[in-house]
Each structure stands twice: as structure tokens, then as C-alpha cells.
Amino acid sequence: MKRDLAMAFSRVTEGAALAGYKWLGRGDKNAADGAAVEVMRTLLNKTDISGEIVIGEGEIDDAPMLYIGEQVGIGGDEVDIAVDPIEGTRMTAxxxxxxxxxxxxxxxxxxxxxxxxxxxxxxxxxxxxxxIDLGKPLKENLENVAKALNKPLDTLVVITLAKPRHDKVIAEMQAMGVRVFAVPDGDVAASILTCMPDSEVDMMYCIGGAPEGVVSAAVIRALDGDMHGRLLPRHEVKGDTEENRIYGSAELQRCEEMGVKANVVLKMEDMARSDNVVFSATGITKGDLLEGISRQGNIATTETLLIRGRCRTIRRIKSTHYLERKDPEVRDIIL
Structure with missing residues (x-):
């Protein structure tokens, strides 16, 4: 994959972030996601790649999506792409x-x-x-991580999502003396924090979306960390209701069609098979990893984290955008 594609992908996430920002605080997460998807698709289709969306986001909450199998680009290197146009649609809304x-x-x-x-x-x-081994109890993993880091268990820091489905494991970890940081959403950013030298986060555990999981695996491999994952059908996560079982059965059927298995531990190398990857993330709102967008009239400032896996280069890019100068098909969405 050509080196200059990294900057092209950073422009894609910048555009998606600017599109989502237009809907900041307006209470409509699907509108924010839809705008980000549209701009991301438009910019990918202007990029010198023969790309395929291999994992997208949106089906879980019936949001718009870049669909699995969608072809993007104007021709060039064959590239697989995993996207989450907005990680944190609810937080944006x-x-x-x-x-x-x-x-x-x-x-x-x-x-x-x-x-x-x-x-x-x-x-x-x-x-x-x-x-780590996701096939073993969480308690054993916590003890093994603490031992590897040469830290007492009561100084270990774990980040997770503040969801009802995590209440039991949060209580279990806190009972062991582990410090738990529970954030509303955003497990890609939470995963990256485990690999940042200036972060106090030692481990991330959660049940979230598979698209975010694959994106996380790519960047964690690029940063020389480690990750395990396990696909779970909806009724095992959200409760065994008739509606959730219908969704879950459909998910299991799709797993079979795509040649993957649910409830099987996936290692990082199963999810991200090469270190020749590029990861780009642009902040929409201020967070632990990136600054959010600052906009005054038609001038906006973004911060992007751009990582190339093969050479393990990490860049933070501050960009100023004169929005009225964007291409018309993008300008009409972000203004």
C-alpha cells in the first residue's frame, strides 16, 4: 500500500468528522451518522484505490452505513477498508x-x-x-496483566463502557481492587489508550460493535499491543427476547455465510492479518485521545491521529479548513 495513501485517508476522516460536527448536540444520531457516511463515501470514491468495505457500521442500530462489499475508489492499489464514520453517534447527538x-x-x-x-x-x-486469553475468566486475565506489568492489582486501571451489560464485571473488578474507568461510548479510543505512553490505562474490556473491534485490532497491532475478540449474537448481549432472538439468528446465519464463527475467541492476528495498515481518527468532540473540532463561522480546525503500522509512525495532524472552499458535494453537507 503506497505511503501517500495515509494522507488521503486522513482527509477522509477529517471530512466525515466535519459532517458529523454539523449535527453536534442536535439529538439526531442517525442524521449525524448519515452525513458522515455520505462524506466518507464521497471522499473514498475520489481516492486512488480499488477499495472494498470489508466491515462497516450501522446495522445494529438501523443507521445508514457503508455496506460490507461496497466498492470504493477510482482505481489503484487493492485495499480493504474497515470504517466507523462516527464512533460515538450518541455522543455527537x-x-x-x-x-x-x-x-x-x-x-x-x-x-x-x-x-x-x-x-x-x-x-x-x-x-x-x-x-491475555478471552477464553479464561476475567479475574485470571486481570491477574496475568498485573503480573506482566509488575503492578499490584489495586493499581491496575481498566477502561470499559458504562452500559448495564457491564455492571456485573465492573463490580467484579472493583471488588478485586482494580480501578475502573467507565466511559459512555467509544471503545476504539479506549483501546488505543492502552498503548499510549502517556496514558494510565492498562487494559480495555467491553462488549461493543464488531466494526469497532476490527478497527481496534488494526491499530492495536500497529502499536504492538494485543487484543482478543469474540463475536456474540444480539440475544446473548441484549436479553433473550423474541425480537433479539430473531436478530441474533440472522446474525448467526450471516456468520455462517461469511465463514466466521460466533462465540469463538479471535486473536488479534485473526482480525488484523497484516501490519501494513493505516489508521486514521479525527476528533469530533474533545476526548481523552484527540481534541474536538473548533469552528468559527466557515473556518474549522481538526485534530487527526494518523498511524502507519509497518513503520510504526504516529502523527498528530492539526488542520484548518476553509469550509466554503471544499468540493461542492462535500461543502453542501458540512456547511
Whole structure:
């Protein structure tokens, strides 16, 4: 994959973030997501790639999406793309922190192809690489990570999502003396924090979306961390109701069609098969990882985290955008 594609992908997430920002605090997460999707699709289709969306976002909450199998680009390198046009649609709609536009790209065959469903995730940084096993109890994983990091268990920091489905594991971890940071949404950013030298986060555990899981696997591999995942049908996550079982059965059928299995531990290398990847994330709202967009009239400032896996280069890019100078098909959405 050509080196200059990294900057092209950063422009894609910048555009998606600017589109989502227009809907900041307006209470309509699907409108925000739809705008980001439209701009991301438009910009990908102007990029010198022969790209395929191998994992997209949207089916879980009936939002718009870049669909799995969609072809993008004007021709060039064959590239697989995993996207989450807005990670944190609810946070964008409510004006909360940590909303991002994210994209991971790699050479063909780089990423797991899976339905848009739930995934259980366990992520650590380089210091605990090789010691996690999602097939073992959480308590054992916590003890192994603490041992690998040479830290007492009561100084270990785990980040998770503040969801009712995590209440039991949060209580379990706190009973062990572990410090738990529970954030409303945003497990891609939470995963990356495990690998940032200036972060106090040691581990991320949650049940979230599979698209975010594949994107996380790509960037965690690029940062030399470690991750395990496990696909879960909706009725095992949201409750065994008739509606959830119908959704879950459809997800399991799609897993079979796509050649993947639910309830099986996936290692990082199963989800991101190459380190020749590019990861780009642009902040929509201010968060732990990135600054949010600042806009005064038709001038906006963005911050983007751009990571190239093969050379392990990490860039933070501050950009100023004169919005009225954007291409018409983008300008009409972001203004």
C-alpha cells in the first residue's frame, strides 16, 4: 500500500468528522451518522484505490452505513477498508466527549470479514502482550496483566463502557481492587489508550460493535499491543427476547455465510492479518485521545491521529479548513 495513501485517508476522516460536527448536540444520531457516511463515501470514491468495505457500521442500530462489499475508489492499489464514520453517534447527538470519525485500511485480505454484530473485546498494551486469553475468566486475565506489568492489582486501571451489560464485571473488578474507568461510548479510543505512553490505562474490556473491534485490532497491532475478540449474537448481549432472538439468528446465519464463527475467541492476528495498515481518527468532540473540532463561522480546525503500522509512525495532524472552499458535494453537507 503506497505511503501517500495515509494522507488521503486522513482527509477522509477529517471530512466525515466535519459532517458529523454539523449535527453536534442536535439529538439526531442517525442524521449525524448519515452525513458522515455520505462524506466518507464521497471522499473514498475520489481516492486512488480499488477499495472494498470489508466491515462497516450501522446495522445494529438501523443507521445508514457503508455496506460490507461496497466498492470504493477510482482505481489503484487493492485495499480493504474497515470504517466507523462516527464512533460515538450518541455522543455527537448529545454533545458529549470522545466522538471520533475512524477508518482503518490495509492490503487486500488484511481484515476479518464479519457481520455488524456485537463483539466481546479484551485489549492491552505492549507490556502485557501475549498474556491475555478471552477464553479464561476475567479475574485470571486481570491477574496475568498485573503480573506482566509488575503492578499490584489495586493499581491496575481498566477502561470499559458504562452500559448495564457491564455492571456485573465492573463490580467484579472493583471488588478485586482494580480501578475502573467507565466511559459512555467509544471503545476504539479506549483501546488505543492502552498503548499510549502517556496514558494510565492498562487494559480495555467491553462488549461493543464488531466494526469497532476490527478497527481496534488494526491499530492495536500497529502499536504492538494485543487484543482478543469474540463475536456474540444480539440475544446473548441484549436479553433473550423474541425480537433479539430473531436478530441474533440472522446474525448467526450471516456468520455462517461469511465463514466466521460466533462465540469463538479471535486473536488479534485473526482480525488484523497484516501490519501494513493505516489508521486514521479525527476528533469530533474533545476526548481523552484527540481534541474536538473548533469552528468559527466557515473556518474549522481538526485534530487527526494518523498511524502507519509497518513503520510504526504516529502523527498528530492539526488542520484548518476553509469550509466554503471544499468540493461542492462535500461543502453542501458540512456547511
Amino acid at each position: 448529545m454533545g458529549q466527549s470522545n466522538a471520533l470519525a475512524v477508518l482503518a485500511a490495509g492490503e487486500k485480505g488484511s481484515f476479518l470479514k464479519a457481520p455488524d454484530m456485537y463483539m466481546e473485546k479484551l485489549v492491552v498494551g505492549p507490556g502485557a502482550k501475549g498474556v
